[in-house]
Amino acid sequence: MNTERKLKVALLGCGSVGSEVARIMTTHADDLAARIGAPVELVGVAVRRTGRPRPGIPGDLLTTDATALVKRGDIDVVIEVIGGVEPARGLITTAFEHGASVVTANKALLAEDGPALYAAAEQHGADLYYEAAVAGAIPLVRPLRESLAGDRVNRVLGIVNGTTNFILDKMDTSGAGYAEALEEATALGYAEADPTADVEGFDAAAKAAILAGLAFHTRVRLDDVHREGITEVSASDMASAREMGCTVKLLAICERSADGTSVTARVHPAMIPLAHPLASVHGAYNAVFVEATAAGQLMFYGPGAGGSPTASAVLGDLVAVGRHKLNGTRGPGESAYAQLQVAPMGDAVTRYHISLDVADKPGVLAQVATIFAGHDVSIDTVRQQGKDGEASLVVVTHRAPDSALRAVVGELRKLDTVRDVASIMRVEGE
Incomplete structure (x- = not known):
C-alpha cells in the first residue's frame, strides 16, 4: 500500500445515500485502503444547510458551496449523489475540468446528457462511473460494459423500479386497488410524497435509456424511450392476468431488432407468465434479464434502491476509480460505435x-x-x-x-x- 499518497474524495449530497457513503468510508476505511492501495480521505461534503447534525461527519467538512469544493484542484474523486439535472451537470463538468474523476448515481442526468458527460471525462482524462444509477446494489453496469464487452447483447428485460414493483405486487397478492397499494407504499417509505417519477415510469425510462446504450453500443436518450406508468392498472387487470396464469409488472425492455439494424427501448406495465422468473420478484426488489448470443440468459437480482444498497454500488465504483487514479490509468469510456437506429415504439x-x-x-x-x-x-x-x-x-x-x-x-x-x-x-x- 502507498501510505504516502492519499486518495482525496469530495461528496456532493448527504441524504440517505450520501450519509451511508460517508459512514461506510469511515467505518471501513482500512478495508477500502487495502482494496484501493492507498488511504481514502473524505475532504469535504456539500450540503444544502450546515446546521443540521450529521452523525459521524465532522462539522468542518460540511459546506454549502459545492462549486468551490469541486474547484479545489486537489480532489481525486467526486461522488455525486444529489440527483437531478442541475446543478449536478455543472458540478460534474467542473470536477472534470479540475482533475477529478466522478462517481455518480444520477440516472436522470445520464439519460438526458450522458454523451456530453462522457466527452468531458474523455477530454480531461477522467473516469465516469455510475453503477448505482441503474439498479442500486445490483452489479449491472459493469457486467454490461466490461464482462459482456466481447459478446452480443440482444435483449435486456427487467424490473428496475422498486416502488412500482411493490405496488403491483401488493395489488396482485392482496387484491388491493392502485390507490390503496400506493398509500401503503408511501406509509412504508417505498414511495415519495410525490410518486410521479416512479408511478409514471420516468425513473424506469431513464434507467432503460442507460441500459440500452450500454447493451447496444448506441446512444439512447430518455426521449427515445417509450414510457407508460402504472396509474391505470386496475384490480380487474390483475384478475385477468391471474386467469391467464400471469401477473403484472412494470418492465423496462430494450431490444435489438431481428435484422440487427435498430433498437427499441420501452417501459410499460405488462402481463408475464407466473412461470417466468421475473414473476417471483416481490416487494421492492429489482431483477434484470440480459440475453446475449454466447452467454445466453443472465439474471441479476437484488435490492434496487435504498441508502445502504446504493452506497454499496457507489463505493464499489470508488474502489475501481481510485485504483485507476493511483495507477495513472482510466476505465472504459463511452462505447457508441454501433450507431444503430433507435426505432419508434411502433416497430x-x-x-x-x-x-x-x-x-x-x-x-x-x-x-x-x-x-x-x-x-x-x-x-x-x-x-x-x-x-x-x-x-x-x-x-x-x-x-x-x-x-x-x-x-x-x-x-x-x-x-x-x-x-x-x-x-x-x-x-x-x-
Whole structure:
C-alpha cells in the first residue's frame, strides 16, 4: 500500500445515500485502503444547510458551496449523489475540468446528457462511473460494459423500479386497488410524497435509456424511450392476468431488432407468465434479464434502491476509480460505435391483451376478428362472457408490431357494437 499518497474524495449530497457513503468510508476505511492501495480521505461534503447534525461527519467538512469544493484542484474523486439535472451537470463538468474523476448515481442526468458527460471525462482524462444509477446494489453496469464487452447483447428485460414493483405486487397478492397499494407504499417509505417519477415510469425510462446504450453500443436518450406508468392498472387487470396464469409488472425492455439494424427501448406495465422468473420478484426488489448470443440468459437480482444498497454500488465504483487514479490509468469510456437506429415504439414486436365491453348479439366476434385480420394481427385466444345484453370479450394476440396492434384498437373503438375498450395491456415473457 502507498501510505504516502492519499486518495482525496469530495461528496456532493448527504441524504440517505450520501450519509451511508460517508459512514461506510469511515467505518471501513482500512478495508477500502487495502482494496484501493492507498488511504481514502473524505475532504469535504456539500450540503444544502450546515446546521443540521450529521452523525459521524465532522462539522468542518460540511459546506454549502459545492462549486468551490469541486474547484479545489486537489480532489481525486467526486461522488455525486444529489440527483437531478442541475446543478449536478455543472458540478460534474467542473470536477472534470479540475482533475477529478466522478462517481455518480444520477440516472436522470445520464439519460438526458450522458454523451456530453462522457466527452468531458474523455477530454480531461477522467473516469465516469455510475453503477448505482441503474439498479442500486445490483452489479449491472459493469457486467454490461466490461464482462459482456466481447459478446452480443440482444435483449435486456427487467424490473428496475422498486416502488412500482411493490405496488403491483401488493395489488396482485392482496387484491388491493392502485390507490390503496400506493398509500401503503408511501406509509412504508417505498414511495415519495410525490410518486410521479416512479408511478409514471420516468425513473424506469431513464434507467432503460442507460441500459440500452450500454447493451447496444448506441446512444439512447430518455426521449427515445417509450414510457407508460402504472396509474391505470386496475384490480380487474390483475384478475385477468391471474386467469391467464400471469401477473403484472412494470418492465423496462430494450431490444435489438431481428435484422440487427435498430433498437427499441420501452417501459410499460405488462402481463408475464407466473412461470417466468421475473414473476417471483416481490416487494421492492429489482431483477434484470440480459440475453446475449454466447452467454445466453443472465439474471441479476437484488435490492434496487435504498441508502445502504446504493452506497454499496457507489463505493464499489470508488474502489475501481481510485485504483485507476493511483495507477495513472482510466476505465472504459463511452462505447457508441454501433450507431444503430433507435426505432419508434411502433416497430417493437409484442402481444396485446385487450378487454372489450360489447353488445351481446350475433356477429360481434366476427366484426372484431375482421379488424384484427385487416391489420395482419393473428389472434391467439378469445374469451367471451355474456349477461343482460352486454358481453365481455377478451382477446389475446400473437406477436405483431405495436403500430399494427394500436391501429386495431383504434378501429375497435369506432365499432357501434363495442361499448368500451376496458383494458389494454401488453403480454411479455413468452
